[in-house]
Amino acid sequence: MSPDILFYFFAALTAGSALAVVLNKNTIASALCLLVSLVGVAAIFVLLDAFLLAALMVFVYAGAVVALFLFIVMLLDTYGGDRKPFKKATIVSSGFALALLVLGLVTFADRGALETPAAEASATAVVPVGASLRAYGEQLFTTYLLPVQIVGFLLLIAMLGVIVLSKKFEGLEDVK
Amino acid sequence: MFDFYFEIPHWIRLVVQGLAVMLVMFPIAAACSMAERKIAAWIQDRPGPNRTIAPILAWVPGIGFLQRLGLFQLAADGGKFAFKEDAVPGHVNKLYFIAAPIIAMIPALTTVVAVPFGAYIDSAGKLVPIVLANVDLGILVVFAVSSLGVYAVILAGWASNSKFPFLGGIRASAQLISYELSMTLSVLPVFLWTNGPLATDAPGSFTGSLSLARVVEFQSQAGFWGGAWFIFLMPLSAFIFLVALFAETNRQPFDTVESEADLVNSFGSEYGAFKWSLFYVAEYAHMLIGSAIFMLLFFGGWNPLPWITLSDVAHFLGFAHLPIVTGIVGIGIFVGKVLAMIFFFMWVRWTLPRFRYDQVMAIGWKKLLPLAIANLVAYTIGIALL
Numbered sequence: 001m002s003p004d005i006l007f008y009f010f011a012a013l014t015a016g017s018a019l020a021v022v023l024n025k026n027t028i029a030s031a032l033c034l035l036v037s038l039v040g041v042a043a044i045f046v047l048l049d050a051f052l053l054a055a056l057m058v059f060v061y062a063g064a065v066v067a068l069f070l071f072i073v074m075l076l077d078t079y080g081g082d083r084k085p086f087k088k089a090t091i092v093s094s095g096f097a098l099a100l101l102v103l104g105l106v107t108f109a110d111r112g113a114l115e116t117p118a119a120e121a122s123a124t125a126v127v128p129v130g131a132s133l134r135a136y137g138e139q140l141f142t143t144y145l146l147p148v149q150i151v152g153f154l155l156l157i158a159m160l161g162v163i164v165l166s167k168k169f170e171g172l173e174d175v176k
Numbered sequence: 177m178f179d180f181y182f183e184i185p186h187w188i189r190l191v192v193q194g195l196a197v198m199l200v201m202f203p204i205a206a207a208c209s210m211a212e213r214k215i216a217a218w219i220q221d222r223p224g225p226n227r228t229i230a231p232i233l234a235w236v237p238g239i240g241f242l243q244r245l246g247l248f249q250l251a252a253d254g255g256k257f258a259f260k261e262d263a264v265p266g267h268v269n270k271l272y273f274i275a276a277p278i279i280a281m282i283p284a285l286t287t288v289v290a291v292p293f294g295a296y297i298d299s300a301g302k303l304v305p306i307v308l309a310n311v312d313l314g315i316l317v318v319f320a321v322s323s324l325g326v327y328a329v330i331l332a333g334w335a336s337n338s339k340f341p342f343l344g345g346i347r348a349s350a351q352l353i354s355y356e357l358s359m360t361l362s363v364l365p366v367f368l369w370t371n372g373p374l375a376t377d378a379p380g381s382f383t384g385s386l387s388l389a390r391v392v393e394f395q396s397q398a399g400f401w402g403g404a405w406f407i408f409l410m411p412l413s414a415f416i417f418l419v420a421l422f423a424e425t426n427r428q429p430f431d432t433v434e435s436e437a438d439l440v441n442s443f444g445s446e447y448g449a450f451k452w453s454l455f456y457v458a459e460y461a462h463m464l465i466g467s468a469i470f471m472l473l474f475f476g477g478w479n480p481l482p483w484i485t486l487s488d489v490a491h492f493l494g495f496a497h498l499p500i501v502t503g504i505v506g507i508g509i510f511v512g513k514v515l516a517m518i519f520f521f522m523w524v525r526w527t528l529p530r531f532r533y534d535q536v537m538a539i540g541w542k543k544l545l546p547l548a549i550a551n552l553v554a555y556t557i558g559i560a561l562l
Contacts, residue, residue, distance in 0.1 A: 028272075028334060032327075032331075035327070051311070051312075051313055052313060052316075055313050055316045055317055055320045056316075056320075058320040058321065058323075058324070059316065059319055059320035059323055062320075062323075062324060063320060063323030063324055063326070063356075064323065064353060064356070067326050067327065067330065067349055067353060068353070070327075070330050070334075070349075071330070071346070071349055071350070074330070074334055074342075074345075074346065075346070132312060133312070133313065133316075133385070133386060134385075
């Protein structure tokens with residue numbers, strides 16, 4: 001089995017289940033399709049030798065985030081609920097967006113070209129950043145230190161917002 | 177002697193090895209259910225299942241010992257589950273109802289690939305771990321795959337389409353997600369230690385690895401600090417991991433998930449026969465893997481005693497040049513430790529009462545998680561100062 005066949009298989013799985021997330025009428029089934037899609041993305045990471053990213057993808061997104069999605073969906077509506085049929089405007093605009101995307105891709109494949117890496121760079125066999133914990137950690141704490149800090153602050157702000165929104169303030173003593 | 181084995185294609189060998197591990201693990205997981213009944217009986221001072229026997233075997237002399245151990249009861253129960261009518265209630269969501277027990281088994285049996293379970297000494301005198309896939313991300317792979325087990329419970333609870341299973345599914349998923357955090361945080365000091373300043377003078381390159389086999393190698397070095405198991409160096413980490421392990425495997429005292437007093441049989445209420453038994457085999461498989469991880473991280477893996485390593489024993493008894501004997505001894509010691517841990521699980525189950533559900537959540541979020549964070553910070557500062 002060559003990696004190409006595996007890539008096509010997992011790409012089809014990812015894209016197909018992503019489509020099913022949108023088209024499925026049952027919200028629980030949608031969330032489960034999202035789970036399959038994320039596992040497919042993790043498999044593509046493995047094919048790219050980014051084992052750490054694959055493990056984190058499964059651990060964080062497939063293992064926790066989708067579980068919370070399911071949790072919320074089930075608490076809001078016990079039976080998963082049937083989604084309303086799409087409006088005509090939604091169908092037309094999404095078809096238009098899809099056509100634009102396909103057009104862009106076709107144009108790119110026809111005329112554009114990806115920058116090919118220099119020959120000597122590939123000869124020295126660079127370790128992919130996402131492959132090992134060590135390479136990934138070193139990059140995070142040197143080259144990408146500022147983005148990591150900014151993302152950390154964003155997450156902190158979101159967390160504070162959640163605490164403020166979800167806490168029931170009896171009277172106003174707590175706020176003071 | 178075994179040269180023919182290495183001549184067959186690599187992928188066939190991988191399949192054979194995987195099947196071999198599964199063929200050992202699946203019966204042990206099933207036998208645990210019988211062990212549970214016998215241990216419960218001994219703790220409550222009654223004989224437990226001791227009468228079942230196949231009619232023909234009853235004439236074999238000396239077989240009464242196995243009969244009294246309940247070994248034939250296990251076979252009869254297994255047969256019963258396989259041949260019983262596998263009813264599917266009319267009001268369930270059939271696809272997800274049938275998928276849930278299968279989804280329960282997949283992560284439970286998949287995590288074993290990254291768990292080393294023994295070691296042998298190769299011709300160069302180096303200790304080589306026995307593991308299906310010796311990946312550098314060891315513990316992360318185990319945590320990632322085992323975190324998928326929550327979907328079986330959620331789906332079983334939801335697809336059963338009745339109130340008690342649904343409540344049980346919600347409880348179980350909340351409990352699993354809550355204790356996963358403490359569990360992950362509690363093992364970080366171990367990996368900080370194995371990748372920390374002490375790692376540089378250790379044999380081989382230890383830095384930047386989450387491999388479980390290397391944690392064991394680290395506990396089998398020479399000297400007082402090198403040979404100490406991590407239970408002595410980080411007792412609090414081990415305690416937090418143990419508590420989280422009990423909660424993650426839904427065992428007493430965190431058995432709120434299937435507390436039969438208030439939830440009938442929780443997410444398993446609508447299940448019967450083979451599908452029901454799959455849930456329980458998956459639970460015991462989770463316990464086996466969890467105990468194995470606990471033994472690897474904190475109890476020296478395949479080393480028989482603290483400060484006495486497997487290679488010491490092999491050299492002392494003179495079988496170090498026989499990789500197969502060393503491997504079997506190593507696996508034997510490790511499996512023995514894991515089974516002792518399983519016994520501990522059952523002992524606790526018949527000793528402690530069950531927590532109330534709000535207590536489970538309070539312990540998880542308000543006590544265990546802050547403790548795990550404080551533990552991590554303390555060890556980080558300590559290891560940085562070394």
